[in-house]
Amino acid sequence: MNSKSKVLISEVGPRDGLQSISTIMPTADKLKWIEWEYQCGVREIEVGSFVSPKVLPQMADTAEVCKGARRHPDLTIAVLVPNLKGCEAAIEAGAHKISIPLSMSETHSIKNVRKTHAEMLEEIARCVAAVEQVASSARPHFEVGLSTAFGCTIEGKVPEDKVIEMAQRVLDIGVAEVGLSDTTGMGNPAQLERLATGIWARCGEGALTGVHLHNTRGQGLANVLRALDIGIRTIDSSLGGLGGCPAAPGASGNIVTEDLIFLLEAMGYETGIDLTALLRTRKQVEDLLPGEAWYGFTASAGLPLGWAN
Amino acid sequence: MNSKSKVLISEVGPRDGLQSISTIMPTADKLKWIEWEYQCGVREIEVGSFVSPKVLPQMADTAEVCKGARRHPDLTIAVLVPNLKGCEAAIEAGAHKISIPLSMSETHSIKNVRKTHAEMLEEIARCVAAVEQVASSARPHFEVGLSTAFGCTIEGKVPEDKVIEMAQRVLDIGVAEVGLSDTTGMGNPAQLERLATGIWARCGEGALTGVHLHNTRGQGLANVLRALDIGIRTIDSSLGGLGGCPAAPGASGNIVTEDLIFLLEAMGYETGIDLTALLRTRKQVEDLLPGEAWYGFTASAGLPLGWAN
Numbered sequence: 001m002n003s004k005s006k007v008l009i010s011e012v013g014p015r016d017g018l019q020s021i022s023t024i025m026p027t028a029d030k031l032k033w034i035e036w037e038y039q040c041g042v043r044e045i046e047v048g049s050f051v052s053p054k055v056l057p058q059m060a061d062t063a064e065v066c067k068g069a070r071r072h073p074d075l076t077i078a079v080l081v082p083n084l085k086g087c088e089a090a091i092e093a094g095a096h097k098i099s100i101p102l103s104m105s106e107t108h109s110i111k112n113v114r115k116t117h118a119e120m121l122e123e124i125a126r127c128v129a130a131v132e133q134v135a136s137s138a139r140p141h142f143e144v145g146l147s148t149a150f151g152c153t154i155e156g157k158v159p160e161d162k163v164i165e166m167a168q169r170v171l172d173i174g175v176a177e178v179g180l181s182d183t184t185g186m187g188n189p190a191q192l193e194r195l196a197t198g199i200w201a202r203c204g205e206g207a208l209t210g211v212h213l214h215n216t217r218g219q220g221l222a223n224v225l226r227a228l229d230i231g232i233r234t235i236d237s238s239l240g241g242l243g244g245c246p247a248a249p250g251a252s253g254n255i256v257t258e259d260l261i262f263l264l265e266a267m268g269y270e271t272g273i274d275l276t277a278l279l280r281t282r283k284q285v286e287d288l289l290p291g292e293a294w295y296g297f298t299a300s301a302g303l304p305l306g307w308a309n
Numbered sequence: 310m311n312s313k314s315k316v317l318i319s320e321v322g323p324r325d326g327l328q329s330i331s332t333i334m335p336t337a338d339k340l341k342w343i344e345w346e347y348q349c350g351v352r353e354i355e356v357g358s359f360v361s362p363k364v365l366p367q368m369a370d371t372a373e374v375c376k377g378a379r380r381h382p383d384l385t386i387a388v389l390v391p392n393l394k395g396c397e398a399a400i401e402a403g404a405h406k407i408s409i410p411l412s413m414s415e416t417h418s419i420k421n422v423r424k425t426h427a428e429m430l431e432e433i434a435r436c437v438a439a440v441e442q443v444a445s446s447a448r449p450h451f452e453v454g455l456s457t458a459f460g461c462t463i464e465g466k467v468p469e470d471k472v473i474e475m476a477q478r479v480l481d482i483g484v485a486e487v488g489l490s491d492t493t494g495m496g497n498p499a500q501l502e503r504l505a506t507g508i509w510a511r512c513g514e515g516a517l518t519g520v521h522l523h524n525t526r527g528q529g530l531a532n533v534l535r536a537l538d539i540g541i542r543t544i545d546s547s548l549g550g551l552g553g554c555p556a557a558p559g560a561s562g563n564i565v566t567e568d569l570i571f572l573l574e575a576m577g578y579e580t581g582i583d584l585t586a587l588l589r590t591r592k593q594v595e596d597l598l599p600g601e602a603w604y605g606f607t608a609s610a611g612l613p614l615g616w617a618n
Contacts, residue, residue: 156615185606186613188575189534217613218568218606219575222530225498259527266497266528297494297527304495304526306465 006233007269008044009257010210011037013238013285014065015046015080016254018058020243021292027061029288031068034075036281037239041273044076044097045069046236050086066093080145082113087127087142091134099179100127101145102170104163105152121169128174143177144170145212149195151186160191164198171203178208179236182223185216185253189226196230210234213255215241215295220255221263228269235260240282241295256296258282265309275309315542316578317353318566319519320346322547322594323374324355324389325563327367329552330601336370338597340377343384345590346548350582353385353406354378355545359395375402389454391422396436396451400443408488409436410454411479413472414461430478437483452486453479454521458504460495469500473507480512487517488545491532494525494562498535505539519543522564524550524604529564530572537578544569549591550604565605567591574618584618 014030025033034045047069048062062079069077078097081087090098102124103109106117115123124144131142148155149163167178180195192211199208211232213223224235238254261275275298282299286292323339334342343354356378357371371388378386387406390396399407411433412418415426424432433453440451457464458472476487489504501520508517520541522532533544547563570584584607591608595601 151613151615153614156613184613185610188572190576216606216610217571218530218565219572221527222534222572225531225534256527262526263497263528263531267499297525301494301525304460304465304493305462306460 005269007228007264007271008210008234009042009260009271009273010044010046010078010234010236011042011239011257012046012212012236012254013240013242013257015048015059015078016236017238017240017242019049019056020253021058021289023289023292024058025288027064027068030061030065033239033281033285033288034065034069035072036284037278038072038075040277040281041271042278043074043272044078044234046078046080046099049080049082050089050093051080051082063089063093066090066095070094081127083123084126084130087130091130091140094138095140097141097143098127098131099143099145100124101147101181102166103147103152103183104158104166105148105155107154108148108152111154117166121173124170124175125173132174141176143179144175145179145181146170147181147183149180149187150182150191151184153184160194160198163195164202167199167207168202171207177206177210178203179210179212180208181212182214183212185214185219187213187223188219189222192223192226193230196227196232208232210236212236214253215255216253221259224255224260224263228264228267239278239285240299242285242289242292256298258298259296261309262298262303275307276303279303314578316537316573316580317519317543318351318569318580318582319353319355319387319543319545320351320548320566321355321521321545321563322549322551322566324357324368324387325545326547326549326551328358328365329562330367330598332598332601333367334597336373336377339370339374342548342590342594342597343374343378344381345593346587347381347384349586349590350580351587352383352581353387353543355387355389355408358389358391359398359402360389360391372398372402375399375404379403390436392432393435393439396439400439400449403447404449406450406452407436407440408452408454409433410456410490411475412456412461412492413467413475414457414464416463417457417461420463426475430482433479433484434482441483450485452488453484454488454490455479456490456492458489458496459491459500460493462493469503469507472504473511476508476516477511480516486515486519487512488519488521489517490521491523492521494523494528496522496532497528498531501532501535502539505536505541517541519545521545523562524564525562530568533564533569533572537573537576548587548594549608551594551598551601565607567607568605570618571607571612584616585612588612
């Protein structure tokens with residue numbers, strides 16, 4: 001790297017972390033967490049998911065959380081939605097970025113959201129239409145997360161051509177962008193490079209700018225490094241890897257924000273995030289969630305002598 | 310990567326792992342561990358350290374372990390030595406590969422082995438002379454590990470020019486090769502690339518072929534990926550990250566062999582190691598060391614559906 005390059009960290013802990021644990025964090029605590037990370041310099045936070053409270057009661061207050069988070073003027077408020085109903089609620093709540101996951105494994109899609117690929121594509125088209133009805137000055141960024149893109153726990157290997165083709169089909173519907181999601185933590189750097197460059201070659205370079213990687217088999221930061229190498233500049237991560245991997249006790253789920261920022265800042269990338277302050281925030285959030293497992297190494301080891309960030 | 314490329318895993322658990330825990334593993338158990346990993350396809354193992362038994366009683370039987378390990382005909386038996394006395398003992402025991410650590414931080418060197426850089430270079434020269442007295446057909450490979458090359462817990466940042474200069478001085482003495490050691494887990498991929506390419510530019514490409522990385526801040530496999538990218542093909546690692554990081558409770562020390570092999574095999578590198586069998590070996594060694602902390606994610610998550618190795 002010859003010059004400083006900016007990387008956007010999209011903190012997903014309040015969504016992906018909290019939805020993976022049974023504890024329901026009160027709205028006020030979620031807003032504290034969001035404010036603390038904002039104070040550290042985090043500028044995009046996935047604050048919740050507009051999903052049925054019967055399925056995920058932890059996310060029932062997502063509209064209120066969106067509303068509360070809007071007091072931070074330059075914070076991008078991201079949310080996840082499973083369907084049109086969620087998308088409409090997200091628009092109503094004033095979310096800036098709305099993502100809908102589309103599982104590359106059709107078996108996984110049917111099992112998780114009871115929809116075939118054809119049905120999901122129709123649902124996505126309805127979401128696109130809903131988003132387009134918003135005045136352009138307030139219109140949220142709408143993207144599709146290509147989940148299980150690196151492999152599926154039910155189908156096993158997912159053909160790379162299939163992922164690239166699905167990206168094309170989704171973009172043809174009018175979605176702004178797709179994201180690559182290693183939902184199952186099966187990915188490796190070579191695969192990430194093939195998938196991303198394949199999507200760029202087919203759909204253009206603006207089609208994909210971010211990745212959502214898990215650390216299920218310890219490969220998270222190696223995959224991030226390759227994503228950076230090829231020019232990806234938006235990386236999802238979770239404070240303390242909160243939530244772990246429900247399918248794999250002892251393994252973390254999301255990559256850990258603190259360790260990710262260590263990597264980026266040490267290499268000379270600019271995240272705009274004060275890591276020393278973020279390590280304090282981790283402790284504060286830990287105090288709000290007693291008994292949960294926290295992941296990551298930088299928090300245990302501390303920052304090295306001479307660390308400048 | 311266009312074609313399969315072989316990578317040598319140098320398993321350091323019986324040395325770096327066992328010297329970092331207080332339990333003293335019986336010689337017969339060390340030999341079982343070595344045999345199990347050998348059966349999995351591991352072909353280089355650092356079996357111990359020829360250091361004073363007063364300092365590290367865990368390593369007191371290193372000569373016996375070397376002798377026992379020699380029954381595996383194509384196994385490279387590596388050992389660590391702190392000085393000439395240790396080097397002579399290693400030669401006597403028939404070790405194939407002898408490494409001596411030289412701390413790039415002189416403060417660290419004085420504190421740990423009570424020797425200045427000038428004194429260490431003299432000691433290394435005496436080791437070179439001892440190795441050269443061995444008949445060429447049986448002569449061990451002698452190398453210097455450039456420890457604290459990525460930073461020091463006492464001095465902080467270690468100038469990269471200093472590391473490159475020390476590599477040159479060591480090679481001038483007649484050492485076969487140097488290795489880059491991230492003893493303190495402070496390294497990042499950009500720094501690794503600068504150090505390695507700097508040493509190659511100054512000393513030739515044969516001067517450095519291996520790295521010894523720690524995972525203290527979770528950066529281990531990202532650093533490995535960059536090492537692979539630039540052509541390094543010998544990687545040290547420890548089964549289950551055994552030993553952790555004595556200076557950082559909760560953080561692992563060495564990178565974890567199982568997670569490393571996942572990375573390599575998934576990317577298409579050839580390690581010659583059966584990962585399924587190695588995960589069984591991990592359990593067997595865990596049983597020999599009750600109560601110790603084990604690290605790594607692949608062992609918890611299991612191999613993905615469709616994994617071929």
